[in-house]
Amino acid sequence: MSLSKKSIFILVVIILLSVAGCYRKSAPVYYMREDVDFSFIKKVAVMPLQNLTDERYADEIVRQTVISELLASGLVDVTIPGEVTAALEKLNIKSAASLNPDQIKQIGKLLNVQALILGSVQQYGEVKFGSVTAPEVTITLMMADVNTGTILWSVTRTLGGSSFMSRHFGAKSKTMSETVVAVVREALQTFTE
Amino acid sequence: MYNMSGKRRKTSISVLLAAVCLLVFIYGCSGTKNYTSYTRPQFDIAGIKKIAVLPFENYTSEPYAAERVRRAVMIELMSRGVEVTEPGEITAVLRKQRIRSIRNITVENIRDIGDALGVDAVMKGSVGAFGIRKGISVTYPEVSVNLTLIEPESGDIIWAASNTSGGAGFWTRHFGVEGPTLDEAAAKVVREALDTLFQ
Numbered sequence: 001m002s003l004s005k006k007s008i009f010i011l012v013v014i015i016l017l018s019v020a021g022c023y024r025k026s027a028p029v030y031y032m033r034e035d036v037d038f039s040f041i042k043k044v045a046v047m048p049l050q051n052l053t054d055e056r057y058a059d060e061i062v063r064q065t066v067i068s069e070l071l072a073s074g075l076v077d078v079t080i081p082g083e084v085t086a087a088l089e090k091l092n093i094k095s096a097a098s099l100n101p102d103q104i105k106q107i108g109k110l111l112n113v114q115a116l117i118l119g120s121v122q123q124y125g126e127v128k129f130g131s132v133t134a135p136e137v138t139i140t141l142m143m144a145d146v147n148t149g150t151i152l153w154s155v156t157r158t159l160g161g162s163s164f165m166s167r168h169f170g171a172k173s174k175t176m177s178e179t180v181v182a183v184v185r186e187a188l189q190t191f192t193e
Numbered sequence: 194m195y196n197m198s199g200k201r202r203k204t205s206i207s208v209l210l211a212a213v214c215l216l217v218f219i220y221g222c223s224g225t226k227n228y229t230s231y232t233r234p235q236f237d238i239a240g241i242k243k244i245a246v247l248p249f250e251n252y253t254s255e256p257y258a259a260e261r262v263r264r265a266v267m268i269e270l271m272s273r274g275v276e277v278t279e280p281g282e283i284t285a286v287l288r289k290q291r292i293r294s295i296r297n298i299t300v301e302n303i304r305d306i307g308d309a310l311g312v313d314a315v316m317k318g319s320v321g322a323f324g325i326r327k328g329i330s331v332t333y334p335e336v337s338v339n340l341t342l343i344e345p346e347s348g349d350i351i352w353a354a355s356n357t358s359g360g361a362g363f364w365t366r367h368f369g370v371e372g373p374t375l376d377e378a379a380a381k382v383v384r385e386a387l388d389t390l391f392q
Contacts, residue, residue, distance in 0.1 A: 060296075072231045080303075082300075
């Protein structure tokens, strides 16, 4: 093999390794009850999410995205958020972060839904990775059965960071909004697939 | 002499090809679909002739983002032949019905608004991002919207879409080509979202 061919071969190998390395992704951590047939769920209510970040509207932005993605999946219908607020007020529930099984049943009955989506936003913002900053979002979502008050499905997903290609070759990196959509989509895929 | 120059030419071509492949790869990374939409099955969207676009919720630090995007939605709807209720009329109805927060609007409220304004559907929306962001080497506009169309009689969501503008384009990132302004990005995001309603 001539020197130039060797150089090209080494260059290609380095590029391939780099590209492979930059696509390393962590899998979402999720739980799904195996003894439940989820086809009985026709309509869900997405509760206000708990905001564990410094970003004022992170909870509402993620909640709106969850509603859009659930509707777009075509699997379930979703109650409009105002109805959820009205139900919480009627039942005198101050925070949707810590609902007990009785409250879950009552909300389900009032809203005429089969399941509630609960959750929290743990991370929402620009994080510094070495010399660059990039968006990072972490969410946890849970689905509670309104007949029993038990958790049927839960998932935690983190996405973000600046990829190898964007740092070194100027490839397109995700915006904050794109990261939110991607993290919600990947989290819901563990349920919809 | 001939063999040497031939080898060199082959090497140059290989390097050029590798560079082109890399550029095409990087360019390919930019083309992602950012919108999500839902249309209620068996609902005749074409039957909607008049829509009331309610004030949008603003989840950004830009004070007028919601109103700017709302105006863009109204203009886009009108340009597609849909009649839109005058915003002042909507404000009057909301005041009359003592609705302070659009976020907490119920099906009953929507029914009353629909009756009062004589519309076929009520549109709710929110703006999740609206501003100029700084990337690794460039600045770009970021706009993110969520739109929901509700049928007043049943309170059902008949259409929903969310869309977000991507970051800086390939030509802006690599060659400094001028990107869209904030309002141009907002108009594009709204247009793409509404395309899913009228497709």
